[in-house]
Amino acid sequence: MSKKLQKRVNGGLAIYAGIGSLITAILSFVGFLVMIYKAVFLDGDYNWEMYLLPIIALLISAAVAYVLLRIGYEEIES
Numbered sequence: 001m002s003k004k005l006q007k008r009v010n011g012g013l014a015i016y017a018g019i020g021s022l023i024t025a026i027l028s029f030v031g032f033l034v035m036i037y038k039a040v041f042l043d044g045d046y047n048w049e050m051y052l053l054p055i056i057a058l059l060i061s062a063a064v065a066y067v068l069l070r071i072g073y074e075e076i077e078s
Helices: 003-042 048-077
Strands: none
Touching: 003 048
């Protein structure tokens, strides 16, 4: 396999995985908003430590998405 083709394949796979991680980050954010809405407007008896999990998942998946998309873009451009 040529070096140029290998970079395109690696870049494409990194972009593909980055988009998946970005979708995870967006859905985690939506889930966090739904949890906040349910806690504030519907039922105020919630364990607030439980809200740290979506925030942590959001930050991790957003960081992974950024890194993968940047690596994929650089691989394809070079």
